[in-house]
Amino acid sequence: MYWLTMIKRLVLFCCLCLPALAVSAQEQEVKFAFDNYHRYYREARLCTDSVKLEAMKKLRVYFHEHPYRLSKVNMSVPPARCLELLTPEGTFSDMDALEAEFERSNAYRKGFHTTADDRVGIFIGNALDRLCCIADAYRRGTLTADESLSDKVLKAVVHYGMLEAGRSNAVSRFHASCFAIPTAAVNIYFAWLDKMELAERGGATPLLEAACDMLKVLGLQAYTQPLRHDETDKNVVSIERFRNHVWWVGGNALAYRSLLPVAAMYSSVPMVDVLAEVCRRGISVTSQLTLHDSFWTEGFTADGAGWGHGKQCLIWGYPIDGTFNALNMLGMLKGTPWAERLSRENAQAILNFLRGGNWYYYKGFTLPCLDRGSYVYTAAEKEIPYAKMLNKVLTDWMDAFTETEQAELRQLWKEVKEKRIRMAGYAPGMYSGTRWFFNNDDLIKKTPDCHIMVNMASVRCDGLESAPNFADAYNFYPTDGMTLFQRSGNEYRSIMGGWDVTASPGVTAREGMERLEPVVNWRGYCSKHNYAAAATDGSGDAVAGYIFEKMNASEKEGVNDRGSSAGCNEVLYGVKAYKSYFIQGDYMVALGAGVTNRQSGQPGHIRTTIDQTALLNDVCLLEKGKKTALSAGVHTWKISGKNTPWLVQEGQFAYRVLPEYSRKAFVACETRPANWVLHNKTNAGKKNLPDSVKILRLWIDHGQAPVDDTYGYTVYTGKGTPSARLPFRVLRNDSLVQAVQSADKKLLQAVFYPGNHGLQAGGVSLTASEPCTVMIKTVAGKSVFTVTDACMNAALKKITLTYNGETIEVPMPQGEFCGRTVSYELP
Structure with missing residues (x-):
């Protein structure tokens, strides 16, 4: 009987669709879609839990009264005009020509490069x-049933539904097929709920029944598309369907799919059972070492940040969206058996x-290079992107937190609304001070006066995705050690339309912006080396280091969304460097060693950019207390030992090259043309985009073919004038050890790379049993050792230090906290 019914309906569909639609070429896909529909609809009918079934009826009424994600549906064409454009055959007259083109080119059977290219979808x-x-x-009562459910409208549902159901499953069908089309389908179904229930009871015309069936076929694509081509395709109503795949975790799992409305459309208790568990288990953390054991392979990370589209620090999108919608769905299920x-x-x-995400936001602005919209022009302050999620917690879920935590959440909400998150009174490292995000290779310092981020790289993390058709086109360098210094929070976002991206701040790279070609790369770029670490006790001091040698993160094993970047942009590759950072109070010292051009045949010098920031105020050279104003243009930065001048931008930061490690340096005070649309096409719709931007750019030049070159510079982040005598000394700078000690010798910081034999310099003797970063601080006469394993060795139980003849064993964190900093005080 089932097959007879299906065949009859297929015949009806074929009669209703244009003759050019060859069912024989698409019957396998149509059969697949209808097999799934009937299977899960039949399974829903097997439930005998009367309590849950009664709750399901209420859910159906809820979605009739509260359309789901209707804001994502394009409602710009008025209903009367939509009806006017519909032909008696059930097609939109103004869309017929394009449909005919698709039929001629067999577009329904083809895949598309990106979601923005999916013209058919x-x-x-x-x-x-x-x-x-x-x-x-x-x-809403503005159209009658005769108008809204006329034959031509029902035929259109079947017609366009058949086009979708017959598309090839041999290629991945993403945004339109799994997000947009199911969302439209469930909203149509629930808008017509009384007529749909009539069709389900068997009391409607064949055409209305066919439209009802087709809406369920399209809705189910929220669970089926894109196919994973694994065991979960055999049962999409399962927990495993929503695990271990980039398209089925985090925001891609719960935020953009109309899952709960589809469950209500099917009256499927099994679907809601699965969704309730996925929502609860998805509000959890993952980490580098527990990635495949945690419920989701992305989302919140144990260090307080988050991942999206693999191990990218896309904290403002997928982790928030996934969790907010988990909370939202669980909220809809309050008062039900679930x-x-x-x-x-x-x-x-x-x-x-909530604590960790605050570090990536400063004074009303999110840091650039944390999503695929970094180059979107931003002038106005905005609330932190997790504000909506925080409000959801405050409104619906406060009973899950202790009284102390509730007070913290209320204070955080107040400061979120003020766009100034300070959270005074909380422990250093919680909301301010310094913090090491060990799952994301990020060191951040945050105070009321300044913000510093060092976005390092390792093979453990992915980079930042590029998608030139609808997002950033040049996200090639953000995780190459990009180092950002801010006071206002908008020093970079206001000028990035004029950036030379090969001169990204803090990055050691080959010059050649004109050689870059925008590509689709869903995993970005990372380093080949399993080495990145920072040691911090949460105060204003920290040390970090990593080994940089660029690779395309899409080339890692197991990547299922590679994009089109393979073999492109040769200019990116072939540079190696050992890079470290030492934050001591108001000073940050950056050291580089082993800087080598491994592809010296390529044109372009290798340079380390100190900064490329907004030129906001007067710039001068400060030497022996004397200021010399700099005019517009490019200037050679004189390097002359102790007399090397500071470069000062009034009210901002001061920079100084360390002459013992740098040979040539330059300063540019420039007004550059800003091509915002080149960097991100979505800027095309923005008004009042600046045509030009003023940029201060500083860099160290390593020449065209450096081998084991070095660099060194310091940035003063305090207010006023930097000290005439540097309050630190560099003890060593090579590819085995980089170390800096404060002038008063109360603070020692070191980066130990693989193969090192320890540090012997300036009266200091320090060895480490494993590659790591170490900070030794003398406080009240006692030594506090802060240590981080740089290789995230899961088998490593301790790191043994020998400091001036004394042995100290520092236990290393395990499991999801592997790679976190440990502080150890000598008894």
């Missing part, structure tokens, strides 16, 4: 959006992220 999605507009007008309180694990994961 966008085309079908637009048609469904118009039908949603017509259906929603019926729900309702549960948040667990202690859920609450701790949320609180850890």
Whole structure:
């Protein structure tokens, strides 16, 4: 009987669709879609839990009264106009020519490079959006049933649904097929709920029944598309469907798919059972060492940040979206048999992220290079992106937190609204001071006066994705040691339309912006080496280092969303360097060693950019207390031992090259043309974009073919004039050890690279049993050792230090906290 029914409906569909649609070429895909529909609809009917079934009825009414993600549906064409454009055959007359073109080119069987290139999916999605507009007008009472559910409208549902159901599953169908089209389908269904329930009871016309069936076929794509081509395709209503795949975790799992409305559309208790568990288990953390054991392979990370699209520090999108929608769905299930309180694990994961995420936001601005919209022009201050999630917690889930935590959340909300998150009174390293994000290779310093971020790289992390058709086109360098210094929070975002991206701040790279070609790369770029670490006790002091040698993160094993970057942009590759950072109070020291051009045949000098920031105020050279103003243009930065001058931008920061490690340095005070649309196409819709930007750029030149070159510079981040005598001394700078000691000898910081034999310099003797970063601080006559394993060795239980003849064994964190800094005080 089932097969007979399906065949009859397929015949009806074929009669309703244009003759050019060859069912024989697409019947396998159509059969697949209808097999899934009937299977899960039949399984839903097997449930006998009367309590859950009664709750399901209420959910269906809820989605009739509260359309789901309707803001994502294009409702720009008025319902009357949509009806006017519909032909008696159920096609939109203004879309017929494009549909005919698709048929001639067999586009329904082809894949597309990116979601923005999916012309067929966008085309079908637009048609469904118009039908949603017509259906929603019926729900709101502005169209009658005869108008909204006329034959031509129902035929259109079947027609465009058949185009979608018959598309090839041999290629991945993403945004339109799994997000947009199911969202339109469920909203059409619930707008027509009374008529859909009539069809399900068997009391409707064959055409209405066919439209009802087709909406369920399209809705189910929220669970089926894109196919994973693994065991989960055999049962999409399962926990494993929402695990261990970039398209099915975090935001891609719960935020953009209309999952709960589809479950209600099917009246499927099994679907809601699965979703409730996925929501609860998804509010958790993952980490480098527990990646494959944690529930999700991305989302909140144990260090307080988050991952999206692999191990990218995309904390403002996927982790927030996934968790917010988990909370939202669980909230919808309150008062039903699926309702549960948040667990202690859920609450701790949320609180850890709220604390950690604050570090990536400063005075109303998110840091650039944390999403694929870094080059979107931003002038106005905005609330931190997790504000909506925090508000959801405050409104619906405060009972999951202790009284102390509730007070913290309320204070955080107040400061979020003020766009100034200070959280005074909390421990150093929680909201301010310095913090090492060990899952993301990030060292950050945050105070009321300044913000510093060092975005390092290792093979453990991915880079930052590029998608030139609808997002950033040149995200090639953000995780190459990009080092950002800010006072206002907008020093970089206001000028990035005029950036030379090969001169990204803090980066050692080959010059050649004109040689860069925008590409689609969903995993960005990282370093080949498993080495990156920072040691910090949460105060204003920290040390960090990493080994840099660029690779395309899409070339890692197991990547299922590579993009089109393979073999492109030769200018990116072939530079190696050992890079370290020493924060001592108001001074940051940056050292480089082993700087080598491994592809010296390529044109362009290798340079280390100290900064490329907004030119806001007067710039001068400060030497022996005398200021010399710099005019516009490029200037040679005189390097002359102790007399090497400071470069000062009034009210901002002061910079000084360390002459013993740097040979040539330059300063440019420039007004550059700003091509915002080149960097990100979405800027095309923005008004009042600056045509030009003023930029201060400073760099050290290593020449065209450096081998084991070095560099050194310091940045003064305090207010006023930097000290005439540097309050630190560099003890060593090579590819085995880099070390800096404060002038008063109360602070020693060192980076130990693989193969080192310890540090013997300036009366200091220090060895480490493993590659690591070490900070030794003398406080009240006692030595405090702060140590971080740079290789995240899961088997490493301790690191043994020998300091001036004394042996200290520092235990290393295990499991999800592997790679975190440990402080140890000598008894």
